[in-house]
Amino acid sequence: MKFVDEYRDRTRVQSVQRELASLVEPGRTVRVMEVCGGHTHAIYKHGLGELVPPELDFLHGPGCPVCVIPMGRVDDAIALAHQPDVIFTTFGDMMRVPGGKRSLLDAKAAGADVRMVYSPLDALAIAREEPERHVVFFGVGFETTAPATALTLLRARTLGVPNFSVFCNHVTIEPPLRTILEAPDSQVDAFIAPGHVSTIVGTRPYEFIAGQYGKPVVVAAFEPVDILQSAAMILRQLREGRAAVENQYTRVVRRNGNPTALAALAATMELRDTFEWRGLGWIERSGLKLRSAFAEWDAEERFTLPGRRIADPKACSCGKVLVGAAKPWECKVFGTACTPERPLGTCMVSSEGACAAYYAYGRRS
């Protein structure tokens, strides 16, 4: 496929491999954190960890939007799905995420009307087809996905659809990066910034990482050549003693992002005072909620939610895996009590989760 095959080309991969080898300092480990589930998946799928010099270590940050949703919010979603006359719509990868006791898939088996959708627009279409029912859409994801929810809300208002609402769990990329940088045991030397989030937000939100924390950032695309080239750009910055935000994904990402998407987000959503993240805890001004002008389409305004906080299972190391403090295979229950078929933690559910990606493709040499 165009724009894919050429970035998987063996000769090009080998060129960048040699470049990487020439840029590392023997014995000095460089820890590069990627903050995008797509990158995590690509790194394991293509075995990139084995193609780079041993001095280069990929850490997987909280970039999988499914993985960072706390269990209490999943229980809220299940409670919504069980409301009379509700059709609860969600992206497929949220179906198996465990709440305190059950998942949305379990709720569906127990009789709740839970439906997978490909786009929030599909959820709105169901609402228009079934005016006697109420359709709730489970809004999950970073700035890549949030604009789709925003535009769907704008369309719901334009069309005057009264039986549609959004359970908003959208999050923003910048606050968790700051949290990781501020952690006392932070080991991150540089970041590979998320490609598709950056098509929306641009490259400017990362400038504080280079400016205030003196660490290189490279916005990267998703094919093997892209990720390896981004790692080389990071190593070159470190070698030259520089810290800047550079863009490897120039074929798609522009510095100012997508202004139409940002305007739709600003029109429909605002930052919550605080939001809970798996692994990172409560982070101020990191989650989005609907603006009061959209209260009519806000599931949190229309329904009463349990709102309980549920601690992660003790055996589960998702919290550590999500901040790069543990590798998937270091978790006690990895591949035994926790598998993609019966996940204990969120990192094992989505194909973008570090544990699920390692389970599917990983091999340790």
Next chain:
Amino acid sequence: MVVREGDTATAEVAGVRRSISLSLCPEAQRGDWVLVHVGFALATIDEDEAHKTLELIEELGEAW
């Protein structure tokens, strides 16, 4: 992208044709490659920039 009808378009995604929204990518034209996520085109893919990225890597290869 195959056909454009106002704010929506038909795009071929890995061999499957489906309807996408162009609300976030109004500049997209027939024949453009677009990045699609949850039913929305987020950006057009810039062919010149795609070539430049590859050229940088070709240069690396020549150096060896």
